[in-house]
Amino acid sequence: MQTSSKTSTTHPLFPAPLSLPLKILPAFVHNKVLVTTLNRMLANEIKEGELDFLQEKIIHIMIEDVGIEYRFTIEGNKLVAAEKNRPADVTLQGTVYNYLLLASRQEDTDALFFSRRLRMQGDTELGLYVKNFLDGMDMDSHKVPAYFESLLKKSLPMYERLFSR
Numbered sequence: 001m002q003t004s005s006k007t008s009t010t011h012p013l014f015p016a017p018l019s020l021p022l023k024i025l026p027a028f029v030h031n032k033v034l035v036t037t038l039n040r041m042l043a044n045e046i047k048e049g050e051l052d053f054l055q056e057k058i059i060h061i062m063i064e065d066v067g068i069e070y071r072f073t074i075e076g077n078k079l080v081a082a083e084k085n086r087p088a089d090v091t092l093q094g095t096v097y098n099y100l101l102l103a104s105r106q107e108d109t110d111a112l113f114f115s116r117r118l119r120m121q122g123d124t125e126l127g128l129y130v131k132n133f134l135d136g137m138d139m140d141s142h143k144v145p146a147y148f149e150s151l152l153k154k155s156l157p158m159y160e161r162l163f164s165r
Helices: 016-024 027-041 043-047 096-104 109-114 124-136 143-163
Strands: 059-063 068-075 078-081 090-094 118-122
Touching: 016 068, 027 043, 027 068, 027 078, 090 096, 090 124, 096 109, 096 118, 096 143, 109 118, 109 124, 118 124
Parallel strands: 059 090
Antiparallel strands: 059 068, 068 078, 090 118
16 A cells, blocks of 8 residues: 655644744734734625634634644624633644645645644534635635635745755
8 A cells, every 4th residue: 555645754844943033923913914814815704604603712723833823713794813811612733834735725624634734622513614614615716815825836845845854
């Protein structure tokens, strides 16, 4: 049985010295940038109620190799940063590389979760809603995200060469 080269090789990790500037920025800055971007990118989905499953629920995203975290929820008709003292309903953990694979759709969400390269803890039902939302997103209807996805696909090989050990 032949194994995929993706499972038999070490995956690139973001270098610690390069993550230092990101760690210096306060968490609220990271969260503000993320929710502002997601609100613009997902405006139609939010308006149509496709993210209503996040009402009063906190998503916690951990990027392990960079050491930064994002926490957000939906209030009314927009995503907002969540307070750190509020417990998360679901936590997603992974490395920059694995989140890039997810965002570029180079790797299936099921493959990333089942191989434990992305991990989920907490409310399993909420986690499945998040996973299914990501799987079902129509990138063709989002011009900027579609461009971003294409850019990611083209840059992933360079990321792999630069940051593989």
